[in-house]
Amino acid sequence: MDAKLQAVRAALPALSRAVYLNNGTTGPLPAPAAEAMAAALQEELTGGRTGEAYFRRTFGLAQELRQLLAAVLDAGPDAIALTGSTTEGVNIALWSLDWQPGDEVVSANTEHPGVLFPLFSLRDRRGVTVRLADLLEPGQDVVAALERLITPRTRLVAISHVAWSTGELYPVEEIAAMCRAHRVLLLVDGAQAAGVVPLRLRECGADFYALPGQKWLLGPEGTGALYVRAERLPEVRNTFAGYVSAQAWHRSGFLPHPGARRFEYGLRHPVSLAGLLAAVRWLRDEVGLPWAMERSHALAARLRRHLQAIPGVRVITPERHAALVSFQIPGVRPEEAVRALEERGFWVRSIDLPPAVRASCGFYNTEEEIDGLAEAVADIARGRGQR
Ligand SMILES: Cc1ncc(COP(=O)(O)O)c(C=O)c1O
Numbered sequence: 001m002d003a004k005l006q007a008v009r010a011a012l013p014a015l016s017r018a019v020y021l022n023n024g025t026t027g028p029l030p031a032p033a034a035e036a037m038a039a040a041l042q043e044e045l046t047g048g049r050t051g052e053a054y055f056r057r058t059f060g061l062a063q064e065l066r067q068l069l070a071a072v073l074d075a076g077p078d079a080i081a082l083t084g085s086t087t088e089g090v091n092i093a094l095w096s097l098d099w100q101p102g103d104e105v106v107s108a109n110t111e112h113p114g115v116l117f118p119l120f121s122l123r124d125r126r127g128v129t130v131r132l133a134d135l136l137e138p139g140q141d142v143v144a145a146l147e148r149l150i151t152p153r154t155r156l157v158a159i160s161h162v163a164w165s166t167g168e169l170y171p172v173e174e175i176a177a178m179c180r181a182h183r184v185l186l187l188v189d190g191a192q193a194a195g196v197v198p199l200r201l202r203e204c205g206a207d208f209y210a211l212p213g214q215k216w217l218l219g220p221e222g223t224g225a226l227y228v229r230a231e232r233l234p235e236v237r238n239t240f241a242g243y244v245s246a247q248a249w250h251r252s253g254f255l256p257h258p259g260a261r262r263f264e265y266g267l268r269h270p271v272s273l274a275g276l277l278a279a280v281r282w283l284r285d286e287v288g289l290p291w292a293m294e295r296s297h298a299l300a301a302r303l304r305r306h307l308q309a310i311p312g313v314r315v316i317t318p319e320r321h322a323a324l325v326s327f328q329i330p331g332v333r334p335e336e337a338v339r340a341l342e343e344r345g346f347w348v349r350s351i352d353l354p355p356a357v358r359a360s361c362g363f364y365n366t367e368e369e370i371d372g373l374a375e376a377v378a379d380i381a382r383g384r385g386q387r
Helices: 003-010 031-048 052-072 087-093 113-127 140-148 172-181 230-235 270-287 289-308 335-345 367-383
Strands: 080-083 102-107 128-133 156-160 185-189 208-212 222-226 246-250 255-257 324-328 349-351 356-358
Touching: 031 270, 052 080, 080 087, 087 113, 087 156, 087 185, 087 208, 087 222, 102 113, 102 140, 113 128, 113 156, 113 185, 128 140, 140 156, 140 172, 156 172, 172 185, 172 208, 208 349, 222 230, 270 356, 289 324, 289 367, 335 349, 335 356, 335 367
Parallel strands: 102 128, 102 156, 156 185, 185 208
Antiparallel strands: 080 222, 208 222, 246 255, 324 356, 349 356
């Protein structure tokens, strides 16, 4: 194994437990993130959680994290709000708009509940019509499939950058151009892209982009961010409001912060902020994001190739993919396959729509691990797996 990969793996102790192929659910925590969290917790324990220095440090941590995420994702100044998850970001974005009964949203049946359920809430509470493109068959012309559902009442398209189910990488820039042409807003769920797909938020054309900290950015649970395009800020309203939302206030009102921070309302857990900050710094400075992204993609392509060569196995994930690879093993239910693979030391997960096994390839995986997974799948497919 080359020295760099060895060093990277040494900082991810969870890798010694099993072959970690479920980054798409939650990534392995890097040691520098765990150390930063331990130090922050110790500081709370012994230094107390009050006093000017404590609040300066805590607010400073939040600002450092907004700025780091903005730099890594090329979001521009003041365009990042800290959230607790992708789903929180999606909800904040959706509820920041003044919906009228009869307004329409276009999305897809491949979307995660983190997008679909907030849309269903909009439908049920505001009378918004939700139109879903059928993208279950991967490799379609996604732009055309979404555009077909746009009407003069459509106000927003909500779509993932990478579909959590099929693993398909959607052409966000082209979708954004189509949305602009129809004067429709674009909300992107970046849960399976942020940290693993090269991303320049300012250029990609999305109006809102929600992302998690705990998946490909390897931060702790309960962290995330929402990007809001600067031009949209005058049009949106505060979904939540509290002292962090304001740049100034008086007894009868407040002036929202000029940037996306207006969507934050209070302090986030400082220990978690310290963890995500350290994880992203480690990714940027020690691992190198371009190297990590290229490697994850190459490993996923390798896995796809191997799986496609196994008789009977159906690879769902199309050519245009990121780091997720979904597949079906004939005659074996996905949950059974996941169990059989776990018994052989591979951590993957099952998905429902379509029913399949999903492997997430991280930059820290070795080629041998990827080949080993394909061999285990071939073994299960031949009927020799433990059912
Ligand atoms: C595409 C997609 N969207 C949303 C989510 C939910 O993410 P979070 O737990 O950060 O809200 C996930 C993963 O769980 C996902 O894969």
